[in-house]
Amino acid sequence: MRCIKLMGASVIISNEIDTFIFLIQLKPKNMKNKLLFSWILSMVIGMDAFAQSSSLYPNDYLSPEFHASRRAAFKEKISDKGMAVFFASQVRVRNNDITYQYAQNKNFYYLTGLDEPNAVLFLFKKPVTILGKTDTEFIFIQNRDPFKELWTGKILGVEGFKQKSHMEQVFTYDKLMASTLPIAQVDSVYSLYRNEGIFGKYERREEPLTRMANMLDSLIIAHNKPLAQRSTMQILSKLRGIKHPEEIALIKKAAEISVMGHNDVMRSIKPGMKEYQAQAIMEYHFKNQGSEYTGYPSINGAAGNACVLHYITNLKEIKAGELLLSDCAAEYHGYSADVTRTVPANGKFSEAQKQIYEIVLQAQDAGIAACKAGLPFSGVDAASRKVVNEGLIKLGIAANDKEARKYFPHGTSHHLGLDVHDMGPRTLEAGVVLTVEPGIYIPAGSNCDQKWWDIGVRIEDDILVTQDAPINLSAGSPRTVAEIEKMAKGKSIFK
Ligand SMILES: [Mn+2]
Known part of the structure; x- marks a missing residue:
């Protein structure tokens, strides 16, 4: 199969x-x-x-010119004698001999467009000579293998990748040895694995890559030459944080696909439905529109489960009178959307649910309004949080800002792109894409009137910062109480 x-x-x-x-x-x-x-x-x-x-396959991927331009921009930013190293992600085992669907390392994909494991990219500012070729970019990729290809499909190989990319120095992976590296011409190495400090956490996130990093270490140690260790993170963050039109088109597509799923969950939800059935309707639309993955595991939590921020068990029955929080989005050609809607099981919000929902909606509007070029990233959270705090205090749910934080314990925004939690600048500028996702979560047992218990609301949209007004890429899904209740009356393909 x-x-x-x-x-x-x-x-x-x-x-x-x-x-x-x-x-x-x-x-x-x-x-x-x-x-x-x-x-x-x-x-x-x-x-x-x-x-x-042929035209039987999608043809709206990032262009070779895009990847070439990203490599050029990266090379500009490293030192004259710097060597930057990027590894492809490895295939990960799920259990026994079954692997997870392959997911490329996003930095590697950004710079190459290659969606295969067993590959290493080297970038230099000034030309160096490797295997007799003088250039600033070299890639080592897996060789073609008819037997492997019988099982898992075509491997590009050197010629295939040369055709697909704008790279000229393409070698097979087996050519990469200690003697291959131009260490004599290098005084520093840029990689993702060098920072034990603030970026250390990223190493843990890409655990299987340490094997590759160890290989690099042994190659460099073999030369017995001390080299400055530098991180690629700051440079990549600057580049990846500002989205180019080609990237924005893919994020927009991912958001539009996600909206289809959310709107159909609104139309089809009813008491007695299981959380996983809401997930099934959602993900049907993602897959039906050509999304390769979900951007992250789908979160579909009813009542108290909505108060678990990353609840992905999705097993409970949704009962009448409960709210379902769905934080689900498609990934399209590597780019993820991130959309949350909170909808009532029987198509109508209760009075208490509506009061909480309206606060979150106002908080989101305030956050979106703060998505302007030149303003700080942190200003979005400040704007949303102010509305949530005031609202919770006014309803008597929290006595002060500190108590309010218990009910809104996460940040309002993160950058969005190749990673659902993407990297990007701390000051907003045109081309930044970020989420605005305030929430209020009141689990049973909270120190407030019981009528608020088990209400969990989050509203999340994907916002493109421009020179003018911010653009909501997921605006196709209703956010107001009236619009959601109206959508709930619509006809689903599943109802
Ligand atoms: Mn999010």
């Missing part, structure tokens, strides 16, 4: 199991059959390559 991409593109093979058995039987016997085996595989892979180049 995991050969779908390969098989789906080929008319030669109609039954993958039969074909596999056929090929396995052929493989070990003799030289003639070995040649036949190779020929069949190359035909299959050739057909796959042909199919992928």
Whole structure:
């Protein structure tokens, strides 16, 4: 079943199991059959390559020019004798011999557009010579492998990647040895793995990459030369934080797909539905629109579960009178949206729910209004929090700002892009995309009137900062009480 991409593109093979058995039987016997085996595989892979180049597949990916421009911008920012190193993500095992769907390291993808494991990118400001070639950018990638490709689909290989990218110095991964590195011409190494301090946490987040970092260490140690260790994080944060039009188009698409899911959950929700059924409706629309992944595990929590910020169990039955908080979004060609809506199970907010909801909505409006070029990133949180604090104090739920914080314990915003929690500048400027997502969560047992218990509300949209007014990329999903109640009356494909 995991050969779908390969098989789906080929008319030669109609039954993958039969074909596999056929090929396995052929493989070990003799030289003639070995040649036949190779020929069949190359035909299959050739057909796959042909199919992928046709209009049958999506063609709205980031362009090679985009990736080339990002490498150029990065190279500008390193020192004259600096060498920057980026590793592709490894394939991760889920259990036994089953792996997770491959997810590329986002920095690596940003700079290369390559969606394969076992690859290393080297960038230099000034040209250096590696394997007889003088240039400022070199990539080592996995070799083609007919047997592997039978199982998991086409590997680009050197020629394939040269065609796809604007890189000229493309080598196979097995050429990367200690002697390959131009250490004599280098005085510092930029990587993601060098900072034990404030960026240390990022190392832990990409745990499997430490194996690759260790390999780099051993390559450098082999040269017995002290090199300054620098982090790529600050440079990448500056670059990735300001989105280019090509990136904005993909985030917008991810947001629009996410909106379809949210709107259909609003239309289809009813008492007795399970949280996972709301998730199923949501993710149906993501997949149906060509989203490769969810941007993050879908959060669908009813009543008290809405008060668990990253609740992803999604197993409870949604009862009449409860609110369902859905924090779900699609990832499209590597870019994630991040959208939250909170909707009543029976299509109508109770009086208490409405009071809390209106505070969060006002807080979000205040936050969105603060998304202006030149203003501090932290100003968005300040604007939203002020409204939440005042609202909670007015309703007698909190006595002061400190108590109010218990009910709104997370920040209002984060940058959004290749990572759902993306990197970006502390001062807003045109091209920044950030979430605005205030919330109020009052779990049962809280020190307030019981009528507020088990109400959890978050409203989250994806905001593009421009020279003029901020643009809400997820505005297609209603946010007001009246609009949500109206949407709830609409016809779902699932109702
Ligand atoms: Mn978010």
